[in-house]
Amino acid sequence: MALINSLMSWIMKKRMHQIELFMKYPSEVQNEWFENLIYNGRHTEWGKKHGYTSIKTPADFANRVPVQSYEQLKPFIDRLKNGEQNILWPSETKWFAKSSGTTSDKSKFIPVTKEALEDCHYKGGKDMLSLYCNNYPETNVFDGMALMMGGSSQSISAQNDSYYGDLSAIIIKNLPFWAEYLRTPGKEVALLDNFEDKLRKMTEITVNENVTNLSGVPSWTLILLHKIIESTGKSSILDIWPNLEVFFHGGVSFTPYRKEFKKLIPSDQMHYLETYNASEGFFGIQDQKNNSDLLLMLDYGIYYEFIPMSEWEKEYPKTIELDAVELGVNYAIVITTNAGLWRYKIGDTVIFTSKDPYRIRVSGRTKHFINAFGEELIIENAEKGLFAACEATNASIKEYTAAPIFLKDKEAGGHEWLIEFTTPPNNIETFTEVLDQTLQDINTDYAAKRKGNMALKRPLIRVMKSNTFFNWLKDKGKLGGQNKVPRLANERTHLEQILEYNN
Template identity: 60%
Template sequence: MKKRIHDIDLFRKYPHEVQLELFQNLISTAKNTEWGRKYGYEDNLSVREFQERVPISTYEDLYPYIERVMKGEQNLLWPTKIEWFAKSSGTTNARSKYIPVSPESLEDCHYKGGKDMLSIYVNLYPETKLFTGKGLSIGGSHHPSELNAKVNCGDVSAVIMQNLPIWAEAIRTPPLKIALMDKWEEKIEKMVEVTVKENVTSMSGVPTWTYVLLKRILEVTGKSNILEIWPNLELFTHGAVAFGPYRQLFRDIIPSDQMNYLEVYNASEGFFGIQDQAGTEDEMLLMLDYGVYYEFIPMDQFEEENPKTLTLDQVELGKNYAIVISTNAGLWRYKIGDTVRFTSLSPYRIKISGRTKHFINAFGEEVIVENAEEAITNACDATGAIISNFTACPVYLESDKRGGHEWLIEFEKEPNDLKRFTQVLDEKLREVNSDYDAKRQNDIALQGPLVHAAPKGTFLNWLSHKGKLGGQNKVPRLSNTRDYLEEIMQVNGL
């Protein structure tokens, strides 16, 4: 672990050299693939030539290649044999994405990220007792592809778990046969049964589903908090959704100042960031030697037909960028759909600011997920509320009324004053987003937010209805249409 910290320090110190070397390795390795031959990778491309020749890709652009690989063809996007695909649930849309997972991306990206997470944690907390117990991980499931029984597809966490070495399986819980079950309700009950008997010192997973499991454990055992069951619990590694709105939920259920929280940025496409400082909250070191070459599109140019991408040495602090990646699994100049903001350029640290498709901009207000989560957290703090989930969308202008935003929020603990909660939510949004503030001036374009308190279980019912319980599935925080909110309300009879 100490040796790996030395390697991390190297890319902190020489980020551009590390990225350039990685880029050259990617191009060299893929030069004889069908994609590499199409775009002349054998010419030993420079970054500029690469950007000129190779188009920016969406999933739909790459899907004809991905489908052929799923059917059994090889050496199309990447030279090594690909038999695993991560089923992406970055959104709750009906269409699933199947992201190729090569042996290199599994070993040098996903596994490396997990090992680095431990290395960084031990470096931050050298007195840790983490390894005296087991790590609890909450994952999804996998299954053979409908296109080819020799190929397996599933949640990225399931792909990782299934391929873990034996020694890693020995220090985690629950056993694979339970961790990879596909029936979520049955899986939760089995996980409770098994894990309460273990000495769990760490947990990893999506905050939403981890909290559901912990609540069920307390219900079954009759205990008042998790430390009565796992007194040596000291770490929760979380990702997929912002932790801010969930922080108080976990403090209440794990009442200890010794409990540590570490954010990671991992997705079906790769492992990208790890919180490397104590107490920084959602600010992560961009991991530069994982077989991922980064480019960035300024969000004010995102909708352009051929937007100019920036390399790492060209980004600026505080601006929103859409991430474009080229990877050791054959994703080339691929838009993953996330937006980030740099908080430091030496070393490069980022905050996830939202999704390229998850925002509200019906009236020019340009509200992004980061704005919404900051405002929700503030409103909770001001009114003693704790939320479990939320979504928001526009209220469109009509001839007899102004437009606005409608919020559906499921509270674990109701605010002491919903009107005050709504007021603080609005005030914070105005503070952090000047476009929203301008549209709210004197209610000219936007009236104040409309907030509904949803009954408990509302969002779980909807996810269950969609067949998306567990794994990395999550509720879209913001939408520029009313589709999600109206469907959630309809499913729940609200």
């Protein structure tokens, strides 16, 4: 395998020249993709409707095509699912990623074209390895197997040869042969629909493999690692996979899970590389060793626009182009892609930490925040607060969610936190105090509302029993893949449901 490792590492490093080009010429690369996308879409039903043949500039595009939500694109996507073609994109569209960015019963089906699969999702996977090999030239990652904790796929129509599933399942189902050769377990197990059956079979198979790298959502990957420890009786994952060296993770913030991973994989030589990918596209990859900020990937068939916070709630929000963004400002992302998503709001918010090159940090979701009292609490704030509280009390968190406690009988409102700990805090009072104080230190709006307990009381922490969140997701049919617990909500629906599972 040493020869394969050397060859693959060399191939991956060759891509670095192209990455350096879009880092050096970001506007030029984005303008090229803008022209390419408009040109390819001009004869589709959507392109004809919006007069793409006469669109010459991004300003023309913004004036001609309104920013789109999923609900606005859904009628077109439904027709694609029924077999119609050339509606949003000229090439055949037969794959649909079932979005799990929400745990509501209503699912989104994001079109995945051949171009999006090859030029975006697969390219992102290869670049993830390219950047890793560039940072760690002595890597032996290709000497063993890759373990990907993915989702499942289901057929829509045998007649149309179309199917839907978790994005990871679509990727696995269409992997090139060389990638399949270096991956475990095989497709028949990786694509199982029943998560608990998949977990059992993955454990049985992978404990006998030489796994060198993991990829997936941290929460689901942790469940697999705990299952493997339980089934083998070992004290460390390194006792099973001594050559494990990297975990490529994304989907949710890694902060609440970092301590638990280090406990299971006690090695200073274990690396953690963050990625930012979703059903709609692959957007960012950590490109520096000791900085988890994400390099915005600009040559993946995606044209980016950004909505400033002041425009979020408007029916027709104004967007800005990449070269107009400012550092430290919260923006919602709008994408136009070679999957036929035109000026599409993906629902994520980011903050730019660098403009040379463009690096971002995911700050939350446009709908996942708490602002019941003007406190503007976003997920990034919550993660920092919880991290500080865990550090102060030697705790580690498995899952959490939070929602408002609304004003009642002239009493101040507050925030209720449901937290399932892997390692409980040594003092829940200290945990609460540190969380509250950290939120005040990093969020002036929160601090103002907390002053004198007038609008916001001290946070209420409820410790959940083991597997509370797992059982809630299971009953909703949301186990595995990119499904995740909503972290923050401006109303109490999810929180009240989860509380019932704690009885």
